[in-house]
Amino acid sequence: MAQTTTGGGGPLAGMLNFVERVGNRLPDQVTIFAVLAGVVLLLSYFGERAGVSAQNPITGERIQVSNLLTRQGVQSLLTEMVRNFKDFPPLGMVLAALIGVGVADKSGLFAALLKGTVALMPHWLLTPTIVFVGIMSNVALDAGFVILPPLAAMAFAAVGRHPMAGVAAAIAGVAGGFSANLLITTLDPLLAGLTASAANALDPAYPPVNAACNWYFLIASTILLTLVGWLVSAKIVEPRLGRWAGTSDTIVPEHRLSRAEARGLLAAGVALVVVILGILALTLPENAVLRSADKNAGGVESLRPFFDSMVVLILVGFLVPGIAYGVVNGTVRSDKDVAGMMAASLSTMGAYIAMAFFASQFIAWFNKSNLGGLVAFQGAAFLKSIGLSGLPLGVAFVTGVAIFNILIASASAKWTLLAPVFVPMLMLMGFSPEATQALYRVGDSVTNPITPLNAYWPVVLATIHRYLPRAGLGTLISATLPYSIAFYLTWMAMIVLWLLCEWPLGLGAPLHYPLGQ
Numbered sequence: 001m002a003q004t005t006t007g008g009g010g011p012l013a014g015m016l017n018f019v020e021r022v023g024n025r026l027p028d029q030v031t032i033f034a035v036l037a038g039v040v041l042l043l044s045y046f047g048e049r050a051g052v053s054a055q056n057p058i059t060g061e062r063i064q065v066s067n068l069l070t071r072q073g074v075q076s077l078l079t080e081m082v083r084n085f086k087d088f089p090p091l092g093m094v095l096a097a098l099i100g101v102g103v104a105d106k107s108g109l110f111a112a113l114l115k116g117t118v119a120l121m122p123h124w125l126l127t128p129t130i131v132f133v134g135i136m137s138n139v140a141l142d143a144g145f146v147i148l149p150p151l152a153a154m155a156f157a158a159v160g161r162h163p164m165a166g167v168a169a170a171i172a173g174v175a176g177g178f179s180a181n182l183l184i185t186t187l188d189p190l191l192a193g194l195t196a197s198a199a200n201a202l203d204p205a206y207p208p209v210n211a212a213c214n215w216y217f218l219i220a221s222t223i224l225l226t227l228v229g230w231l232v233s234a235k236i237v238e239p240r241l242g243r244w245a246g247t248s249d250t251i252v253p254e255h256r257l258s259r260a261e262a263r264g265l266l267a268a269g270v271a272l273v274v275v276i277l278g279i280l281a282l283t284l285p286e287n288a289v290l291r292s293a294d295k296n297a298g299g300v301e302s303l304r305p306f307f308d309s310m311v312v313l314i315l316v317g318f319l320v321p322g323i324a325y326g327v328v329n330g331t332v333r334s335d336k337d338v339a340g341m342m343a344a345s346l347s348t349m350g351a352y353i354a355m356a357f358f359a360s361q362f363i364a365w366f367n368k369s370n371l372g373g374l375v376a377f378q379g380a381a382f383l384k385s386i387g388l389s390g391l392p393l394g395v396a397f398v399t400g401v402a403i404f405n406i407l408i409a410s411a412s413a414k415w416t417l418l419a420p421v422f423v424p425m426l427m428l429m430g431f432s433p434e435a436t437q438a439l440y441r442v443g444d445s446v447t448n449p450i451t452p453l454n455a456y457w458p459v460v461l462a463t464i465h466r467y468l469p470r471a472g473l474g475t476l477i478s479a480t481l482p483y484s485i486a487f488y489l490t491w492m493a494m495i496v497l498w499l500l501c502e503w504p505l506g507l508g509a510p511l512h513y514p515l516g517q
Helices: 011-024 029-049 071-086 089-106 109-120 123-140 143-158 163-176 187-202 215-241 259-283 299-308 310-329 335-368 371-385 390-404 411-427 433-446 457-464 473-501
Strands: 053-055 062-064
Touching (some): 011 215, 011 473, 029 371, 053 371, 062 371, 089 109, 089 143, 089 310, 089 335, 109 143, 109 259, 123 163, 123 215, 143 163, 143 310, 163 215, 163 433, 163 457, 163 473, 187 411, 187 433, 215 433, 215 473, 259 299, 259 310, 299 310, 310 335, 335 371, 335 457, 371 411, 390 411, 390 433, 411 433, 433 473, 457 473
Antiparallel strands (some): 053 062
16 A cells, blocks of 8 residues: 555645545556546547537637547557657656756765755755745756756755655646746747737737736746745645654765765866856857847747757756766766666656656547547637636636646647637637736646646656655645645735736736727
8 A cells, every 4th residue: 555644633634645545546647648548549439429529719610529449540549659659748858857867866966965055055945945946947848847856855854854845845836836937938938929829810910929928927926836835835734744754765964065075066066167158158149059040039039949958958967067076076987887877867767658658649649539629619618608707707717727737737738729719718808818828827837736647747756755665646646735726826816916906917918908898
């Protein structure tokens, strides 16, 4: 039976313990995705025979369920399986990032860095720092799922706090705060482009939607979620988990750095500076390698090659300092040591690779069957049919996106389906496209920490198993559920207040669409 975490009492702790027990009885993610893929095949067959369809309210086109179990459909399924697996976006990112992260970990760099950090940072600042770094990590796409949980667990264990609380705080920031940031990221122009396209379908004269249209709101959201995440950790998550009584092999000893470790950290720091300077040299000059060759591209778009190279840059950013630390500290004596560290890191990814195969098939078949579009259009029709308008409509939209997010975690994939439906619909209700996008981003984030379909959970569970060997998916979801609830309530309240006060959402972003007034 999967190990549970029982610390503090009370009704809330009892409810979370129940969620954990139920969640730990869920099948393995490999089984979940395999079953879901099979369900998609059956729904496509029976949906097509029943003539299930929905009308795109913008184009007027009628979309029908596509039967995947025809002769041609089965041929396509079988011949495209390997391609679906190979093209599964998280797979390459996770494995590539772990090459660099593994060297930094196995060389001893992470342990030494944590010793120094724990010695210098006040312990009370650890939780908000983890949540904040998690939120900011979406600058590097989904890399935070791979990098931050093990570091957070080690940092918490180093000061005698439950490492599961560190993992939960990291996931709260990385997943629950995925749409917030102090900076403009690659997601912003992507969503803005989809929003603009949807707006122009209704009003061809509507001006372009810029990437910074939600920037002010996202900056405030970063501060809010950091504080709320800190409060939830202190008042709910850590009291429930109780004190950590780990074994010596799971706790980073808290003592001063040795001379060898200090020299190694200095060498790693110098190596990191060299890497950063190299990246800047490849990015900042006008004709730099990591800048777009399109002279008309401006702002974030001009840096598209840089953002597209982020995973490789992260790999190098961990690999080079890890090698430098190991050489000076004596843990790296030859290239064979480095290769062995990489192999040791990747050898833990068997469960993830198996899950990725079935997850990639489920996502590909779900899209090919047109079931995603049908769900989106039917949801839009339902909201319209119940006669909501104004802020209640906005609240219902956020809630609907949060529920839909449990099925499709990709922000861009969901917005590709939803923007053409909801942007024009809410424009006719008085919401600007920029305001609809801001509402979407709240719903897109708050349920990320609790969806059982997150493709990165096997990586996170591998970290948890170092401390709780029998923990399951329920252990993770029960620890992150309080953040999801708190983020939903407080973030929703903030955007409602924002709209009521008519504060600007970002640069050149109106709140209202005149034709809807």
